[in-house]
Amino acid sequence: DICHLFDKDKKQYHCQPCGICRIGPKEKYFHCTKCNLCLATDLKDNHKCVENVSRQNCPVCMEDIHTSRIEAHVLPCGHLLHNYTLCMYVFLCSQIICNDCQAHCTVSFHVLGMKCSSCGSYNTAQDGGLIYP
Known part of the structure; x- marks a missing residue:
């Protein structure tokens, strides 16, 4: 086990390509190599790939998306927003x-x-x- 986390109830897993631990369960996510991030399995063949999209900041709150614990929303254009910022401005x-x-x-x-x-x-x-x- 690469990561030594004590809080196992969140079903964390380590994503080798991302280089960080994610909150799971792992079965509900896959790593998109072009986008370079883990996405929900229902987006596997249902999203527009944008290269290294998670390495950009959220365009609304300007916070890092890749290491954030806040869930990101995938827009139809393929870019990401933090979910709370999307809801905050609707x-x-x-x-x-x-x-x-x-x-x-x-x-x-x-x-x-x-x-x-x-x-x-x-x-x-x-x-x-x-x-x-």
Whole structure:
């Protein structure tokens, strides 16, 4: 046994290609060599491979995904987000001002940008904090 862990009730296992111990059970996971991480077996032939995807930080919280104990969500594009960050931003809205038409709107929050509901431009800025609808 490579790893000497005392808490056996979580069914940890060592993944040699990852180089770290994972919380199991091992039978529910497989190592994708292209993505270079362990994924749930239901994703075996059902995910888009992105080379070394787990070696990147979560684009929302900027925390390391590979060594994190927080479960990651595989997006349709193949990239990963920590599950809690995905849930944290799903129902958030933001007040914005459009730099093109000067409209003030309340829109769904998005990490990359928010679309003006008046003219459709993404040339916007937050005009206040985040709002839970």
